Amino acid sequence: MKFLLLVALLGVIWWVWKKRAAVPPSAPRPDPRPEKMVACAHCGLLLPESDSIAAGDSFYCSEAHRQAADAGRR
Numbered sequence: 816m817k818f819l820l821l822v823a824l825l826g827v828i829w830w831v832w833k834k835r836a837a838v839p840p841s842a843p844r845p846d847p848r849p850e851k852m853v854a855c856a857h858c859g860l861l862l863p864e865s866d867s868i869a870a871g872d873s874f875y876c877s878e879a880h881r882q883a884a885d886a887g888r889r
């Protein structure tokens with residue numbers, strides 16, 4: 816009887832261990848850090864910095880707005 820209990824206990828330990836091993840140690844998070852948002856210097860639209868077009872220290876939502884702002888300065 817004691818042997819059966821030991822086998823059952825080992826079975827439970829093996830099952831728990833196997834379940835834990837199946838889970839990846841670090842699940843990839845979709846967005847580890849929030850991206851910096853910038854406003855278009857022409858229309859004021861907020862967009863992620865990586866999607867913006869940087870010109871000097873200004874950011875634009877599109878090439879058209881960058882050119883429009885550039886034309887407005889001249």
Ligand SMILES: [Zn+2]
Pocket residue numbers: 855856857858859860875876877880
């Ligand atoms: Zn814009």
